[in-house]
Amino acid sequence: MKRNSKQPLEIVIPIKMKDFKAGGDGAARIKQVLQKIGFPPDIIRRVAIAAYEAEMNIVINSLGGEIKATVSTDVITIIARDYGPGIPDIELAMQEGYSTAPREIQEMGFGAGMGLPNIRRCADRMTVESKQGQGTTITIEIYNR
Amino acid sequence: MEYFHSVRLDWSRCKGCTNCIKRCPTEAIRVREGKAYIIQERCIDCGECIRVCPNHAKTAVGDSLEELSAYQYNIALPAPSFVSQFAPRASLEQTLGSLISLGFDAIFEVALAAEIVSKAARRYLDNYRGKRPLISPACPAVVGLIQVRFPSLLDQLLPLATPMDVAARLAKREGVAASGLPPEAVGTFFISPCPAKITAARQRRNGLAGPDGVIPMRDIYGDVLQNLKSAAPYPSRAGAGGYGWGHSGGEKKCIGGPHLLEVDGINQVIDVLTMIEAGYLQDIDYLEMQACPGGCVGGALMVTNPYVARMRLRELTSRIGPRPEELPEAGDSLKPYSYLPRPALRLDPDLATALEKMHQVEATDKMLPGLDCGACGAPSCRAFAEDVVRGEAQDIDCIIVLRERVRVVAEEVVELARKLPVSMARPERGNDKDEAE
Structure with a gap:
């Protein structure tokens, strides 16, 4: 192998607010990369779910942001960073069914309050940092073992 | 593993255009030496290429x-x-x-x-009571697509x-x-x-x-x-x-009951499978999926x-009854296959090597024009970058990269053409310090 084979791969995808048409493209691209590297299907599925939820979170609830995937052979890290209102009560937001999404978005089938709980189910480690009025950063780690 | 495929290329009819390579849902076709080759491990026999080929050069071989x-x-x-x-x-x-x-x-x-x-x-x-939705295995092109692109959904067939x-x-x-x-x-x-x-x-x-x-x-x-x-x-x-x-919609209707969804057309199927992989549509019990419109x-x-x-x-x-009068005894005729993943897209069997190759793909992709023109014989710049890293193509197969390379060489040639042997060279403007002394 080449000298830099230990270096993790980084994929950064900018996400626009309320861009429902492109929402999910970032997660799909991350999935494709992982599939071409050859991660096991169950790992890919967990990353696909977590990345998709994190991406849709940014689309629905923020003023935009980015998803960054860092890939090494034994851990896949997704960092979803947004500019936005922030989450006032993280513990509450982690509860299933809790949503602040407006009704018209819920009617589109999004914002059912399952985003963060779904991410937690797929992640081996997850942290949520949020500052009101500034934005939120969600860090998700999924181990390949 | 050897794969039999019914989809074949009729050499005499193929004009080497790039219509089929772009339509293939598994990026299984490359144009080489003027003919559209099928990468056997990737082909799912969906027939999109047969449908799109203006020269009818893609055919299917069966029995007579x-x-x-x-x-x-x-x-x-x-x-x-x-x-x-x-x-x-x-x-x-x-x-x-x-x-x-x-x-x-x-x-x-x-x-x-x-x-x-x-x-x-x-x-x-x-x-x-398991993971929903269950997916119909009736369309083999859909099953092939799941094996190649959505292997995590195989247990939902x-x-x-x-x-x-x-x-x-x-x-x-x-x-x-x-x-x-x-x-x-x-x-x-x-x-x-x-x-x-x-x-x-x-x-x-x-x-x-x-x-x-x-x-x-x-x-x-x-x-x-x-x-x-x-x-x-x-x-x-x-x-x-x-x-x-x-x-x-017919399969859905014949099975009957609520929460059944039918999807047809390969691109719509890909869309919906992507949603399922992301954990959506769990309120659906069953998906009828067909690759053909x-x-x-x-x-x-x-x-x-x-x-x-x-x-x-x-x-x-409409002239016959909705249900047959009597059904033959099924016996053990309903015994299913178990479908295995077909990891035809991965860059290397070794994870660390594949990761390193993905680095190279990302780097190569950045050098490409992003036109997805197909002149290199690959369906997109991204697919071409992968081909380069796999050693199946070289960067100057891209006409834009080649053109850039030619421009650099041409400029060097012009530069060289201006040069004269030192014996014949005349001082340029002569205001150099050394010459002034």
């Missing part, structure tokens, strides 16, 4: 009627969509009868097997045999009983609307039986047409429900326009 001579008693297994091609010229019974004039001894309608499968599927869904296989197994049983011959002397031939079914029948796994041969619908269309008027009617045993499997009536080996064919099929079956 001559194969019937290998058996002493032959049974035709017409797909539910088969009869749609000949209505309204003849009745259902007469269309079936015309198959007898082609040399078959009996007919087992796949629509009848579809009824058996529908009934078993309904029962399975009623008791199922409904574990029942497809109507084609059930029909083949039951027909063999009936044929043996009717003829008194041993099973190997009884031939079962599926009449197929698509290449994917041909491939599925050839790739027997786990020792489970399917049809002995598959005859492309397109190949016998003319013969059937010719015999249509003079054929003696052959009794139909299936109902409108089973025949509905021939078009999109309109379902099997839109198969790549069909002759009639899919929308016209769907209408004809509905008209034809």
